[in-house]
Amino acid sequence: MRDWSALVERRLAGLALEPEERAEVIAEVAAHLEDTWEAMLRQGMTEEEVVRRTLSQAGDWRELQRKILGAKRREQIMEKRIRQLWIPGFLTLILSMLFLTTLYRLGLRARLVWSGPNAILLYTPWLAGLPFFGALGAYISSRAGGSRGTMLFVSVFPAIALTFAFLFMFPFSMTVELIVGRPVDFSRVATVLLKDGIGWLLIPAAALLAGGLLAHVLSGALPSSRHTAIG
Amino acid sequence: MVAPGIKRGTAELAVLSVLEDGPLHGYEMARRIEEQTHGSLRFTLASLYPLLYRLEKRGWVRGAWETSGTGRRRRCYRLTAEGKKKLAPIRREWAELFRALRRLTKVSRA
Secondary structure, eight states, X not given: OOOHHHHHHHHTTTOOSOHHHHHHHHHHHHHHHHHHHHHHHHTTOOHHHHHHHHHHTTOOHHHHHHHHHHHHHHHHHHHXXXXXXXXXXXXXXXXXXXXXXHHHHTTOOOEEESOGGGOEXXXXXXXXXXXXXXXXXXXXXXXXXXXXXXXXXXXXXXXXXXXXXXXHHHHHHHHHHHHTTOOOOHHHHHHHHHHXXXXXXXXXXXXXXXHHHHHHHHTOSOGGGTSOOOO | OOOHHHHHHHHHHHHHXXXXXXXXXXXXXXXXXXXXTTTSSOOXXXXXXXXXXXXXXXXXXXXXXEEOTTSOEEEEEEEOHHHHHHHHHHHHHHHHHHHHHHHHHHHHHO
């Protein structure tokens, strides 16, 4: 009896899957070769011919390895991206928005910082809580095996989502105002965009990132050295 | 033998169809397909297992290790309810294609 498992193990040495999954693939392919070998032996072929024909079943081992990896990992990458990036990202966004709504309902309002034309509206209580949400998102991503880059991206995800909302909202509202025939002062819009951008996007992003960095430092070793980096 | 380019598209239908009759492991699946198509469709390891893994990820088939009477462990695949549901439209598409090709080749010969 030939040791087909050892042969397949050698030929598929570069099969970069999780150990358990890799062992299953090797056992399955080895079982297929064993069945082929036995069926050919029953037909009365010589040992040499049987081995040659059995191995021809595999064809190009590198191609087999590449195809198996392609079939197994494409979905794995998607799953990892969902677990490491999208779920923690949207969770951070939802929680930070819920926090903002709660503060607003409690009667806490945004305040103007500085005076005169350079005054910026800041929602200080919200900003104070954002590092916690940034840290939470980064921690969840890290637990799911997210790389350092993914962790930090997740921590600032609410700010990125708000940026997209802002970028969409201003041209949309300007178009509506043009359609209804109200005059649009572009310099005023640009000033508002800049000031709101600082107060609602840049500073919150910095607060979230501070939390993300803190979570990264506290999580110790770089997760990217243990897992495949995605995102 | 069918050319590889044509065979590639039929592989999914062949595997799902042969599993409709009951659970099979990889070797047995390949053997039955070859037998039932009189050798026109032959699967190599590189064409069979990546396809089975893709179908499994989609939830169309489910693989599980089973021990036979002789004590051998083989990974047997079963068609899932979702796989059964997918098989019907795939069959219709292929039937449509064959009808179209038959019509086309008759026109060409005339």
